[in-house]
Amino acid sequence: MRAPREPFRIKMVEPVRLTTRAEREEALARAGWNLFQVAARDVELDLLTDSGTGAMSQTQWAALMLGDESYAGSQSFERFRETVKDVLGFPFVVPAHQGRGAEGVFFGAVIDPGEIVPSNAHFDTTRAHIEIRGGVALDLPVPEALDPALDAPFKGNMDVERLVELLDGEDGDTVSIVMLTITNNAGGGQPVSLANIREVAAVTRERGKKLVLDIARFAENAWFVREREAGYGKTPLGEIVHEMMADADAVLMSAKKDAIANIGGFVAVGEDEEFFHRLQARGVVSEGFPTYGGLAGRDLEVIAVGLREVLEESYLRYRIQQVAYVGHLLVEAGASVVEPVGGHAVYVDAGATVPHIPAEQFPGWALACSLYLAGGVRGAEIGSVMAGRDPLTGENRHPPLELVRLAVPRRVYTSRQLEQAGDAMAATLADAESLGGFEMVEEAPVLRHFTAKLAPLDKRLTPA
Numbered sequence: 001m002r003a004p005r006e007p008f009r010i011k012m013v014e015p016v017r018l019t020t021r022a023e024r025e026e027a028l029a030r031a032g033w034n035l036f037q038v039a040a041r042d043v044e045l046d047l048l049t050d051s052g053t054g055a056m057s058q059t060q061w062a063a064l065m066l067g068d069e070s071y072a073g074s075q076s077f078e079r080f081r082e083t084v085k086d087v088l089g090f091p092f093v094v095p096a097h098q099g100r101g102a103e104g105v106f107f108g109a110v111i112d113p114g115e116i117v118p119s120n121a122h123f124d125t126t127r128a129h130i131e132i133r134g135g136v137a138l139d140l141p142v143p144e145a146l147d148p149a150l151d152a153p154f155k156g157n158m159d160v161e162r163l164v165e166l167l168d169g170e171d172g173d174t175v176s177i178v179m180l181t182i183t184n185n186a187g188g189g190q191p192v193s194l195a196n197i198r199e200v201a202a203v204t205r206e207r208g209k210k211l212v213l214d215i216a217r218f219a220e221n222a223w224f225v226r227e228r229e230a231g232y233g234k235t236p237l238g239e240i241v242h243e244m245m246a247d248a249d250a251v252l253m254s255a256k257k258d259a260i261a262n263i264g265g266f267v268a269v270g271e272d273e274e275f276f277h278r279l280q281a282r283g284v285v286s287e288g289f290p291t292y293g294g295l296a297g298r299d300l301e302v303i304a305v306g307l308r309e310v311l312e313e314s315y316l317r318y319r320i321q322q323v324a325y326v327g328h329l330l331v332e333a334g335a336s337v338v339e340p341v342g343g344h345a346v347y348v349d350a351g352a353t354v355p356h357i358p359a360e361q362f363p364g365w366a367l368a369c370s371l372y373l374a375g376g377v378r379g380a381e382i383g384s385v386m387a388g389r390d391p392l393t394g395e396n397r398h399p400p401l402e403l404v405r406l407a408v409p410r411r412v413y414t415s416r417q418l419e420q421a422g423d424a425m426a427a428t429l430a431d432a433e434s435l436g437g438f439e440m441v442e443e444a445p446v447l448r449h450f451t452a453k454l455a456p457l458d459k460r461l462t463p464a
């Protein structure tokens, strides 16, 4: 597989500081062996997230200058609202400072304690917003989603049978919202098919519930629908997007992903104007006046341009191929990855890649640290460290898969730079047996992965 050609030229450059292995060893030890605590200037290839890390286009930079910073009724808001309506089909929109701001506005208005919110898989912040309001965030992925080696086209789908069981069972009355996250980040960046969206929508609507989509990566999902779903091979991407949105009552968006903005988000709703006014009222309290919602006018301009650019054929083809290319390089280097490669990230199956490290010794964490030491590459563990402890027993939780996510920022790295991820993996696996596990030294009670300090069990690695 060859690297895809970049459909752009580089007009402005940001230097990358090249580091030596000795410098990285020192930086990582100083950071308590936690990549979240490593300074960005000590990272050469930063694949921690694709969120807010994209490069803006010349059109977005130009739009920035059109920002109307009026407190109320700014022209930038008008342009933003028109774009949301045009691209996504929703007439009513509440801007928010980022995706979780939109989640706060939305769930603040709809959730009752004890209410169950089913989804194909909730992202962590969505789950947190449901749980802090006393709700229950329930994941209902299709069974294929749990087999990392299985190559299936729509592993992001929801298990409709289990949804029906829930809705028609004794807890059915507690449900008012059914969610789909497209693409499914927690499940490997896997797409959801249009057929699944329609089926879920029908089941939801028949029972008088609302369907809500988390559309952070809607364009990437649309691309996969066109590539993989029968009958859509020639459908324009914009039409596929409209079909994806057609049955939803509301959408939640983090503009830091598929609006290629560095900040921003929104909630958009269809016909229900009364519901929209309730959301607006919530938004004013936490995000800001309804025509800026925690953002500057210039941010709204950037999002409006990004929502259209992200659906450009040449961009999206390159985007999906570049992520697939990273997956290909990692497999060539000997890693096992979640198949097929997702839209925004490659999820390395650390449990299968370094099987000699038991879950108790955090294999994903060990692999992520090694990629950093070998090549200055920063990824994120999604495994036993991130899973935290059981609140009742205090024991470490071990999820079914120990993963390392390498998320690719949009339009930021050339394919040559991304090859460093493959090289770092090859260097790690050339001597895989010598890679040891980790022990937990210090941790916070919640979201411990951000601040925890760990130590390698191989004491040769700890500077004297």
Ligand code: F0G
Pocket: 048, 049, 050, 051, 098, 099, 100, 101, 123, 125, 126, 181, 185, 214, 216, 254, 255, 256, 264, 265
């Ligand atoms: N929904 C999904 C599917 C996400 O992936 C994220 C963020 C959010 C909501 C929250 O949006 O960050 O703008 O508040 N995902 C990032 C990631 C952080 O790295 O996957 P936010």
